[in-house]
Amino acid sequence: MTDVDVLILGAGAAGLMCAIEAARRGRRVLVLDHARRAAEKIRISGGGRCNFTNLHCAPANFLSQNPRFCVSALKRYTQHDFLKRVEAHRIGWHEKALGQLFCDDSAQDIIDMLLGDLAAAGGRLLLETEVTAVDRPDERFSVATSRGALRAASLVVATGGPSIPKIGATGFGYDIARRFGLAVVPTRPALVPLTFSDHHRALCQRLAGVSVDATVSVEGTRFREGLLFTHRGLSGPSILQISSYWREGRPITVDLLPGTDAFAVLKAARAAHGRQDLRTALAALLPKRLAEELAGEHGLSGRLADASDKVLRKAGEAVNAWRLVPAGTEGYRTAEVTLGGVDTRELSSKTMEAARVPGLYFIGEVVDVTGHLGGFNFQWAWSSGWAAGQAV
């Protein structure tokens, strides 16, 4: 029987941060993970370069049933604190766009930094270990694993969400929460491509590979970033962002020419060169293949001079306010994160400890706090892991 002060389930971003902080405080820390390697999601993140935080990180970048829950942790351990840590390890970084910070070389630099700090602080890591039962027979937790029984005064659940199951992601953290009677907000895939079952599916297939700058909106929430047509539907940052807000049956509105009034441009084109074909005029505004598909979908053709204001307005709307109803998402298979999770009403926003189960903590993605795309999800993992690390 191994006895420790702090047992952390999940050697991902949040679990490792919590482990380092607790070990630096002199706690006996053991981190356990069923995967062969620690922090697989960090490794594959940001296209292999890990978008490890965002300079503009603020509570408004997070979705939760309680939008205020994340405030305390984000304030106590900020993006600037994490950046200082990265710089102290001489890891090269750069800002890509919109405050997003990436490693110059490889996401592995972040993993090496975390594992190095953990070892230096005296924390231990046990990989390829399955948890078979979690119990709290007395003041301490008992955890049965494939490598034997463990006892711990504090149990930290940092097992993340079920997105990308092929690299070991599970919903195990929700099972533990329920096992101790804690509420779990229903989960769904987020930051995920949208799919179509109507004629838009074939249209996306024909346009696969085409990308544009776009503003995508759902009921008042909008994101302006890249949009990519794929064989399965729509992807790209603007679509991933809006997927966190979209719900089944509702339309999304896509502005394919943000900041430009396509109707006004087409009217001016009619006045200047009326003999030009409407399709040609559209192709001056958008990638040619996309312009042709839109013209086909909305029945737009003929000379500009023959097009009434009504027709041009219809063409303008097709460009600036294209409405589509997604059939669904690509699901957990490709989702970058999971919306929902352990209900924040069960947890202290200062320490992440469950109010009703002293010694039980939930951190990172397993909690009902989900960031926008752009480094916010890692910042939540660092901040919530740090906060619990001061308390366990």
Ligand code: FDA
């Ligand atoms: P995380 O998932 O990192 O760690 C959980 C750990 O628990 C894993 O090691 C897993 O093996 C382990 N585990 C799960 N079930 C277990 C069980 N039953 N027993 C034992 N261990 C178990 N975010 C961002 O801010 N910037 C970015 O660039 C990206 N890029 C990105 C790309 C891709 C492809 C994905 C899928 C996700 C991202 N993200 C991201 C999101 C980010 O990776 C995610 O929010 C964090 O990794 C969450 O950190 P956690 O520590 O909470 O969970």
